[in-house]
Amino acid sequence: MRKFWTSIFLVYVSITMGACSYVRMTMGEVRLSLSPAHRQDAEAIKQANPDECGVLMGSIVSDKSTGVMFAIVAFSEDLLNIKPADFNILSEPGPYMLYVPRGRYRIVAFADFNKNRVFDQNELVGRLNNPGIVAVDRGQVISGLDFSVAGKGSNYVESPVDIQLPDTTEVVKKAINQGGAVRLDDRIFSREYGSMGLWSPAQFIHELGVNIYAPEKYDNGKIPILFVHGSGGTPRDWEYLAGNIDRTRFQLWFFFYPSGLRLETISGLLYENLSFLYKTYGFSTLYITAHSMGGLIVRSFFNRYALEGPPYSVKLFVSISTPWNGVESAQLAPEKSLFKGPPVWQDLAPESPFLKTLYHHHLPSELNYYLFFGYRSYKVFVKKAEDGVIALESQLYPTAQSEATKCFGFNENHASILSCKNVVEQYVQVLRAC
Template sequence: MKGLDIHLSASPARPDGFPEEISLSADKLGDSIVKIGQVVGFDDPILSQEYGNKGYWEPLSFIREVGIRLLFKEKYDADKIPVLFVHGALGTPLGWMDIVDRLDPVRFQPWFYYYPSGLSLSKTSAALNWMVNHLHRHYGFRELYVVAHSMGGLVARSFILKNGHENRQDIVKLFVSISTPWNGHKLTAKGVRQASVAVPSWYDMVPDSPFITSLFARRLPESVAYDLFFSYRGDCSLLLENNDGTVELSSELDDRAQSEALRIYGYNEDHGTILTSEAVIAQINLLLQQKRILTPQLATPSP
């Protein structure tokens, strides 16, 4: 399978529902900015940290060179539940390598949302929703599990709210957030005030920003089981209160997020090492297996 590319003509028409801010002209972005369902390996050069950095600091250059992608690790299999992984700021799908290597290959298939993390989070979450709906119309899968790290948790929650409440879908059955700054990051407020040119996603990451507020204006759909993971091994800092080296615990453990979590798991890891922790990986796999057993119907209905 080569994937489901969305091509833009010289005077491109925006795909129905795709965010206007992302669908720029073809002369700026090339002939295909939305790439869905392409199978890639972790050795693919487009997954390098160089592109993760570019996606944050130069998001339009990232779109021009990489596009916005929902990638597969393997060809779609209707007998496996898709697990969608959403990276955070400066991230790429490589950050999920340890977790994916331990994923049950018989029951689950990993998908990766690969996006420029410097873009507006409301736009990147809308793009993800559009892409998932496109895949759902194509394959008809009944379940989708979502695992997100750091800022990716904000993108994922926004997507889940759009998908469940606005599109009235009930395909997302499990949501696991890992070290997510649920009330943003206060240093982004300083960046927005002082930087000559602020990264667009900083505006959404300001504590109590309109975007953050919108995430908790509605509860997660009833179909979604939500588990919150947080890390707490940080350093003494003059700029941050108790933290995991990157995010303050008060943001990771925002009361609004805790109130919707079925379970909360804390780990003596920092913001990055939590993704390689044996205990964390084992617990995520346990949650995936438990959810699969509780909802045994798999992807595509029998003809």
């Protein structure tokens, strides 16, 4: 199973790409026929330098393999001795995600047709042939790597890749497009995983992936509201606000991602997740609400939205306590320091290249954007107005204000603003007006 700063009954949607939806398997000890040292270099890069990694995404298509387990494997063409840089287990044909160091890769698929709980070397059932070799750069998200699987394996892979499943395999099937379900109090939404996503994004991805979760199966009669948490957060941060939304009119989606990654990468994962959901359900309208750093991710998402013009329309965007001009504390770890912090700090630093390009494209003309901000600090001594984490001048960055339909301020700190009755009342009024 795959898992991804401080910073309800749900269904997964992932794009793992948050997030397309991914069927993950609790692997426990996954044994390959090569020694642990064989994968150490790829794993070491992912753990120590997530900024050097990218994401490969696609789908396995097959109508003849019901009940058969699949393994999607990425072989590096650059690391010594062609070997798996990452693999993804699927309980049925569907979307997959691979998190790999930048480089060149061949992607192949195995199917456990003999059901011996081992993906044998002679159970190779598919190769990605177009392109045959995929080159991924740092922070890049490459999607559309789809291929079909037909019939039983007849080819033999020339690398040692036997992947054995444990005796007690738990298939996790919680993505919204897979019909699964999970509650907001599920353990995967614990603070532990939020912290993991910030400080160990590779481990987060390995255990959870990047998914979108929902409290119920898709209903084409309800407008989806997508919630995007902030640094070190989880979908559970939205529990109070989500509990006060009219569920007869709206359905709730929650994007869960590793917040330590670069913001443009996360934004790309969000975009691909939503693209996959559109292909699955064909929704026409979407509302988005984001807290803190999540607002930056969504604003970056709108830049790609402007360039590619997706077939669905985002009609509402509400940002809450977003650092539109960055966070001063993100500059505390000097560039040459032994402690550099998570990659995302580079983007959150005021005047970062990411922030300088954030407003390159206008928000959609059909969009209503509301800016919520807080101004109560829990600190005794403060040099400037803030909410305890984000400076007021960053929350009210002039360019962001100029884009807003209206701004609303609340006497709340960075965390309490999500559990404030006045905030909920104003938010509900905004929903009613749309």
